[in-house]
Amino acid sequence: MNPEPGFRPPPLPQNQQAQQGRRVLIALTVVGAFLIIAGILFIKYFKKGEQPQPSPPPSGDELQVHVLNVGQGDSILVIAPGGKSVLVDAGAPGSGKVVIDAMKRYGVNQIDLMVATHAHADHIGGADEVMRRTKVTTVLDSKISISTKNYEDFLSAIERTGAKYVPASPGQKFDLGGNATLTVLAPIQPFFTSDQLRSGANEPNANSIVTRLDYGDFSMLLTGDAEAETEDRLMKTGANIKARILKVGHHGSRYASSEKFLRQGGFEAAVISNGAENRYGHPNQTALDRLRQLGTKLYRTDLQGEITIIARGSGYEIKTERAESGDLWAGRTPPRNDAADEGDSSRSSRPSRRTGSGR
Numbered sequence: 001m002n003p004e005p006g007f008r009p010p011p012l013p014q015n016q017q018a019q020q021g022r023r024v025l026i027a028l029t030v031v032g033a034f035l036i037i038a039g040i041l042f043i044k045y046f047k048k049g050e051q052p053q054p055s056p057p058p059s060g061d062e063l064q065v066h067v068l069n070v071g072q073g074d075s076i077l078v079i080a081p082g083g084k085s086v087l088v089d090a091g092a093p094g095s096g097k098v099v100i101d102a103m104k105r106y107g108v109n110q111i112d113l114m115v116a117t118h119a120h121a122d123h124i125g126g127a128d129e130v131m132r133r134t135k136v137t138t139v140l141d142s143k144i145s146i147s148t149k150n151y152e153d154f155l156s157a158i159e160r161t162g163a164k165y166v167p168a169s170p171g172q173k174f175d176l177g178g179n180a181t182l183t184v185l186a187p188i189q190p191f192f193t194s195d196q197l198r199s200g201a202n203e204p205n206a207n208s209i210v211t212r213l214d215y216g217d218f219s220m221l222l223t224g225d226a227e228a229e230t231e232d233r234l235m236k237t238g239a240n241i242k243a244r245i246l247k248v249g250h251h252g253s254r255y256a257s258s259e260k261f262l263r264q265g266g267f268e269a270a271v272i273s274n275g276a277e278n279r280y281g282h283p284n285q286t287a288l289d290r291l292r293q294l295g296t297k298l299y300r301t302d303l304q305g306e307i308t309i310i311a312r313g314s315g316y317e318i319k320t321e322r323a324e325s326g327d328l329w330a331g332r333t334p335p336r337n338d339a340a341d342e343g344d345s346s347r348s349s350r351p352s353r354r355t356g357s358g359r
Contacts, residue, residue: 061312062079063213063218064310065308065311066078068098068102069306069321070301071091071274073092073095073122074088074117074225074251075095075273077103078182079106080178080180081176081177081215082177082178083177085108085110085111086111086115086174086182087099087114087136090127090130092126094125094126096130099129111137113137113140114130114136116154117210117222117225118208119142119145120204127154128153128156132157136163139165140168140172141165141167141209142204144203168186170185170187182212183240185234185240186207186230186239198229205230206227210226210239212243217314218311220245220309221246221267223247224249225256226256227253227255235264244267245268245316245318246262246271246296248270252282252283252288253280254285254286258290263294272301274300279334279335280334283331284332286331287331299320299328303328304321304323305322307321
């Protein structure tokens with residue numbers, strides 16, 4: 001039956017009106033809550049899939065870099081978050097014990113990758129002893145060889161232990177586990193020859209293996225004994241040299257760490273590995289002045305002992321074995337003449353290039 005014109009239903013009693021209002025309010029609340037939950041689920045499962053974000057490294061996992069105090073030489077022990085270990089150089093003859101002691105101290109049972117930046121004795125002299133006393137899985141070599149007993153002992157150790165020999169090539173990337181990587185930047189072929197280098201420079205130094213270590217927002221450039229010519233070629237070829245920390249090339253030589261290279265790298269801190277009272281005048285005052293002018297924080301093994309860098313994927317800290325025993329910004333003077341500043345124990349040996357990938 002249709003209502004008559006002008007008909008209006010009688011008003012509900014007040015208690016019924018209140019009950020109906022509450023039911024409407026509850027219904028609206030339920031619908032609103034459902035829409036909010038649905039929106040959250042949509043963002044979580046759909047929008048995130050469209051815009052994936054990189055996962056940060058696991059909390060508490062550390063990358064450790066130990067610049068060992070081997071005197072006038074280089075040896076750097078890297079312990080990755082996943083437990084893999086890298087040894088960049090092994091110091092001079094007799095330094096193998098320093099490396100082995102450090103491995104014991106930090107709970108390292110073997111070396112997964114040994115990087116021999118170049119064939120000079122102050123970088124590979126301790127390698128034979130290291131390989132006699134612990135397992136080394138892979139050896140990365142620059143392929144610029146010299147006729148010295150130290151280098152022959154190094155090659156014999158590789159042959160004797162069955163370690164895998166790998167020639168270095170730009171672009172090689174080693175997965176260290178836990179999102180840490182080591183990338184080879186140099187040597188860049190064609191290899192430098194003596195006629196391309198300044199007077200006093202040498203081919204093994206200029207063709208050093210240069211690597212970049214990355215973990216989260218941390219990065220470190222490891223340069224061996226790279227010369228200014230090496231740095232210039234890296235910049236010209238567009239290599240990624242920008243890093244937070246620099247292992248200064250050639251122990252702080254005046255002929256490395258050019259101002260242009262330092263500016264492009266934007267390094268926050270620099271580490272120099274050298275021996276107290278060394279006969280080469282390392283580090284040179286000119287190189288130190290360039291670092292200081294750019295506001296770079298400086299660390300030196302000759303004055304502070306072993307230098308340890310701890311990175312946790314976000315930020316880093318640097319610790320030293322002891323407080324500095326002298327002025328970090330004061331260079332050393334070679335006891336003889338200026339030529340001694342760039343001397344190497346094996347510079348008189350004629351370099352050659354190893355062919356093939358075998359040992």
